[in-house]
Amino acid sequence: MVRALLLALAIVFAIQALRTNRLLPSTLWLAGLSAMVSILFYQLGARQVAVIELSVGAGLVTVLFVFAISVAGDEALSARPLIPTLVAIGLPVAAIVLLGVLALSLSPAASPAAEPGFTVALWGQRGLDLIVQIVLIFAGVLGLVGLLSEGKAPLDRSMAEEVIAQRDRDLRAIQQRVENSQKERTLS
């Protein structure tokens, strides 16, 4: 019963996240969905992943979305889809019918298998996954830095000449200001 309620809430949050016109409320609905999913994980016995999902899914990802929306702007687009509505609804329905036939025919395993424990499963059996995760995090950080770096126009001269020219411009501006103040003093 609790599981059905949580899943119904999760689906409502997902629909609202896509239905809302503005992006910021949409992000907050997504954070709510993450919270519901993490409660479901906890209820299913996956406690470590529930905590990670709550902190990363509902926390970090939401902050990232809010940051991106604050930079890109919260522009409301019309809700008219690119493809015909019949196709946009028909294809997902066909996909979930096929998936449902596969998933609902599964029956739970009769005898409980011996579980090695989360630490052994993660560090012992899935060591390759951890290496992939490290590579992914590095690739993500490098990609983010590369994508968000501001493009600058190439320099016409060498760096030293640019610095000298800038210093000369600053000196001329200071001299101009000193001359102006002297003129004002002589006039007064």
Add this chain to the structure above:
Amino acid sequence: MTFTPLTIGWLGVLGLVGVALYGLLAVRNLIKLIIALQILVKAAMLALILGGEASHQVDLSQSLAATVIVADTVVAVIGLALAVQIKRYLGSLDIRDLSNLRG
């Protein structure tokens, strides 16, 4: 069909997958597309944990779900950075405007 807790879980996963697929097909805003992708990945993670519960191997499914969370976050980060750059260069987040790219 009897509604066991496992069946209810699968129905919830199917509902989330359906909503996310509709979003991927119908939504025009780039950031909303990433939100639809996030919903799809959450449904996949839920399916992983449900599969783990059904086969009495929750710890193994947890370690797989942790990998999915990391990959999903990296995808979101890169996708959002791309969306910000597209907004800077094109002035819009509408995916129709992407077809005007030259080169």
